[in-house]
Amino acid sequence: MQREYTFQTSPETAANPEALKHFVARAFGFSFSEINHVQVLKRSIDARQRKVKINLKVRIFVQEDFVEEKIPLPEYKNVSTAEEVIIIGAGPAGLFAALRCIELGKRPVVVERGKDVRARRRDLKKLNIEHIVNEDSNYCFGEGGAGTYSDGKLYTRSKKRGDVNRILQLLVGFGATSQILVEAHPHIGTNKLPAIIQEVTKTIREHGGEVMFESRVTDILLIDQEIAGVVLQDGQKLTAKKVILATGHSARDIFELLYKKDILIEAKPFALGVRVEHSQQLIDRIQYHTSDRGEFLPPSSYSIVKQVHGKGVYSFCMCPGGIIAPCATSPGEIVTNGWSPSKRDQATSNSGIVVEVRPEDYRKFGDSPLAAMYFQQEVEKKAWLFGGKTQTAPAQRLVDFSNGKLSRDLPESSYKPGITSVELGNVLPDFIYKSLQQGFREFGKSMKGYFTNEAVVHATESRTSSPVRIPRDPGSLEHVQIKGLYPCGEGAGYAGGIVSAAIDGEKCAEKAVLAMS
Known part of the structure; x- marks a missing residue:
């Protein structure tokens, strides 16, 4: 029973x-x-x-035996001779689109500008130690996309968009712990994700699909407003009648290509701010109401939102027991993000604290659909300039930040390229700076002890979501103007994390395959 x-x-x-x-x-x-x-x-x-x-x-x-059920992967077909679908981008949206194509009997050709996981690690080391940014191989680009070196959070509010549990079960099938099916806020960990992503790529190839690394798309081929294929950086042409565009939110060259080719795109509101780091012990004390969380509770997280000066100021991608990472995708910019290993056992926690950016905020860049992106770029470049024109991040103690005071010194930070003391009012747009100054004070009222000068503010947290939306028909999921083009995932403005991107990838694959029959 x-x-x-x-x-x-x-x-x-x-x-x-x-x-x-x-x-x-x-x-x-x-x-x-x-x-x-x-x-x-x-x-x-x-x-x-x-x-x-x-x-x-x-x-x-x-009085009944328990037999643990193993979650099998779908029975993937051999699609080596099937009609092809080109998928641009090997992040969660692109890889899950490829798996779904195989299930449905079509051959995915995944084109990824970055390197595989193993080669990518060497470029990340150069970024962290030598401050060298490889535009095609970094924390955002490469096998698995930004998801590979993310925190691995699998919590999503996108349940209305698709079957969340199916995505979690697939991840378990590819090697993730079955605990992600149990926890209310499931998490894999940056140290575990690369092996899972490699298993996904291996499965695609074993069943006749293709995954091409170091293959940047430089042009999209059109015939009478219909997709005909893509051109790669080396001049190679790949032909197909269906292209799923799953490049992620940082592929600015793709946004510029679409704009240049008069393929309709739109500026999209997003959020921008800083990444703040506290000791994990402090956050545990605030959240668990105890000086010692003990051995039975995990490192605590927090989620908080306030309205300040008519704008939302909120935490984003909070990483308990984690570190801050350099996520620039081009030289001449500073971008921060955070991640945690599976045990979340680092001494510090960090979170993006960001402010809403609306159309009126980037109006100075005109009516261009790239206006929000230009705004984003301007702030990232300022951070680089004030950081000393390296990947050293401009930083400030938290109370000093809210008081507009240059910090005389800075605590140690988990951000490996290093930090330097800067008055961040020189880096951030005024409305963001002032909203954050008051926002941190408001956070301190809700979380006693949060507003402390032992916490460090790092600039900038700017890649919260895509600054561009690529419009698509809500029924067919095709681009509203180009037949056979399926804008997909975070980069197109239709997802916000690993699970929602994977769901969107599957949906676009289903629509593309249906249109081929």
């Missing part, structure tokens, strides 16, 4: 299978010996009260 129950218990009980079994037996009227297994289906943390509780949904097996 199987029964399902939802309840709260202590972190100690939730972490100990034997103690959990005793708890369930007492709570729901079973004898301990009757229960063969307690399977945790869902787990979340409730830290709203002084005493932290764990919310659990479990399935108990009463």
Whole structure:
């Protein structure tokens, strides 16, 4: 017999299978010996009260054996001789689009400007140590896209867009821990993601698909407003009647190409700000109401939003037990982001703290559909100039930042290229600077201890989402003007993270294949 129950218990009980079994037996009227297994289906943390509780949904097996089900991958077909679909970009949207094409019997040809995971690591080392930015191989471009070296957060609010659980199950099939199916805010970890991404690429190739690295697209071939193929940097032409455009939110050359070719794109509001770093111990103390979280609670995160001067100021991509990384995609710019390893065991936590950027804020760049992108570029370049024209990030202590005071010195930062003391009012647009100054004070009122000069503000956090939207028909998902072109994922303005990008990739693949039949 199987029964399902939802309840709260202590972190100690939730972490100990034997103690959990005793708890369930007492709570729901079973004898301990009757229960063969307690399977945790869902787990979340409730830290709203002084005493932290764990919310659990479990399935108990009463006088019945428990056999753990293995989640199989779909039965992928061999598509080596099938009609081709070109997919530009090997991030989550592009790779999951390729897998779906294979399921549906079409041959994906994935074209990626960056390198494979192994070769990409060497360029990341040069970026962190020598401050050398490779425009085609960095934290954003390469096998797996920005997802490979992201925090690996899998939480999404995009449940209305598609089957989130299907994406999570596929990730488990490719090597992710099955705990991502249980946790309310699932997370893989930067150290685990590369192997999973490599397994996805291997599967695509084993079933007749193609993944081409170091192959930047420089032109899109059109015949009478219909897709005919693409041209690569080396002059090679690839022909196909369907192209899925999944380049991510930092492929500015693609946005410029579309604009140059009069393919309709639009400026899109986004958000821009800074990345702030606190000690993880402090954030734990604030969130868990204790000086020591103990061994049974994970490093805590936070999510906070305030309205300041009529604009939203909010946390973005919070990374507990993580580090800040340099994410520039071209020389002459500073871009920061954050990630955490699977255990989230670093001494610091960090989060983007950003301000809404609306059309009136980038009006000085005119009516160009690239106006928001130009605004974004201008701030990133200023950060580079004030940082000393290297990847050293301009930084300021948090209270000093809000008081407009240059920091005399700076604490250690997890940002490997290093930080330098700068009054960030010289870097950030005035409306963002003033909104953040007040925003941090407001955060401190909600999270006692957050507003401290031991925290460090790093500029800039600017790649929260794409500054461009590539419009598509809501039914066919084709570009509104170009037949056979499927704008997809974060870069096109239709996703915001690994899971939502993967869902969108699958949807675009389905529509492209349907149109081929």
